[in-house]
Amino acid sequence: MSSSTYRPDMAAAMPAPVGADRPLWIVHGGPQADPLRRLLFSATDAPYLVASTPSADVISTDEIWHLRRLVAEADAFITEPLPKGYLGKPVGMDDLVPFLRPGTPVITFPRVHFEGLHPYQVGVQPGGLVTPPVVPYHDLRTIAAVSGHTSREQAWGGGVSARALRECAAWSLVRMRMSEASTDIRVADVVRTAGASAVHTVDRPGNALMLHIARGIQEALGVTTGIPEPEIDLLGQCSVPVSAEVAVALGFDAPTSSSWSVYGKELSIEEVDEEQTRWYHDHPGILRTLLAHQHARMDLLGVL
Known part of the structure; x- marks a missing residue:
C-alpha cells in the first residue's frame, strides 16, 4: 500500500x-x-x-x-x-x-506543545475545553475583552512588553523540557533553532521538529537510512503566523501576513475574533473556565 x-x-x-x-x-x-x-x-x-x-x-x-x-x-x-x-x-x-x-x-516521543510563538493562543485538549467556532483555538485577547478586563483596542493593541513575551517563551520551553524529560526523543532544543517556523500553532509542530523526532526514532532503533525533507507542511493545514510583536521580541523577521490559514481558506484575525466574541457571550461558563485556567499567563501578558 x-x-x-x-x-x-x-x-x-x-x-x-x-x-x-x-x-x-x-x-x-x-x-x-x-x-x-x-x-x-x-x-x-x-x-x-x-x-x-x-x-x-x-x-x-x-x-x-x-x-x-x-x-x-x-x-x-x-x-x-x-x-x-x-x-x-x-x-x-x-x-x-x-x-x-x-x-x-x-x-x-513527546506530544509537542509550545506557547512561546503564540503566547495568546490556547489549544483545545481532548477531553477538555469545548472547541470554539472558526478555528480550534481560544485567544486570550478575545477572552480579556469579552470578560471586560480590558477593551478590545487595548487587548489587541500590541502593548505587551518584549520582556514579557520573552519570559512567556522561556517558561514554555521550561515546561516542554519537563514534559519530555522521560521520553526517548526530545525537541526543546530544536524549538530554539527552528525559529518562527517551529510550530504552526501551539500544538501543531513544523516540519523541522517532526523531522527531528522521526530521525531520532530511527537512531534509537539503530537505523541510519535518511529521511528526506517533506514537500508539504505535514501539520500546516491550520496555521497562523507569529504576530509582529512576538517576532520583534524574539528576534525574528516580521511576518508578511497576520491571517489564519485553515485548510486552504484565509481568515483574518478580525473575523475570528468577532465570531468567537459572539460565541463567548452565549457560553459564559466556558469564559469563566478559561479565565480561571489562564489567569497567570494573562497576567504576565498584561491583558488582565
Whole structure:
C-alpha cells in the first residue's frame, strides 16, 4: 500500500504482514503520530515497514481490539507516553505494552506543545475545553475583552512588553523540557533553532521538529537510512503566523501576513475574533473556565 493511499483509520484493520523480511514499526499517539508514520515511511530504502494506529484522541471502543492485535504484531512500538486509561479508554502506553511480544523495543516521543510563538493562543485538549467556532483555538485577547478586563483596542493593541513575551517563551520551553524529560526523543532544543517556523500553532509542530523526532526514532532503533525533507507542511493545514510583536521580541523577521490559514481558506484575525466574541457571550461558563485556567499567563501578558 503506497503512502498516498494510506488512511490512518485503516491501520488497525490491516493484518500485519506475516513472515515479512522487514520488521514492523507501529506508531501510536495523538494527531502527531500519523505524520511521523509518513516521515518514517518516506525514508529511502527503509529496512522496516511502518503503520500508525488510529489516533488515541478519537479511537472508538470498537477499534480497541484491532489496536491490540496490531500492537501484538509490532517489532518496535513507537508511542507517546500516554497515561493509562487515556481519555477513559485502555489506549495509554501501559495499557498496550503488555500486548507486545517479549523483548519488543519501546521508543517514546513527546506530544509537542509550545506557547512561546503564540503566547495568546490556547489549544483545545481532548477531553477538555469545548472547541470554539472558526478555528480550534481560544485567544486570550478575545477572552480579556469579552470578560471586560480590558477593551478590545487595548487587548489587541500590541502593548505587551518584549520582556514579557520573552519570559512567556522561556517558561514554555521550561515546561516542554519537563514534559519530555522521560521520553526517548526530545525537541526543546530544536524549538530554539527552528525559529518562527517551529510550530504552526501551539500544538501543531513544523516540519523541522517532526523531522527531528522521526530521525531520532530511527537512531534509537539503530537505523541510519535518511529521511528526506517533506514537500508539504505535514501539520500546516491550520496555521497562523507569529504576530509582529512576538517576532520583534524574539528576534525574528516580521511576518508578511497576520491571517489564519485553515485548510486552504484565509481568515483574518478580525473575523475570528468577532465570531468567537459572539460565541463567548452565549457560553459564559466556558469564559469563566478559561479565565480561571489562564489567569497567570494573562497576567504576565498584561491583558488582565
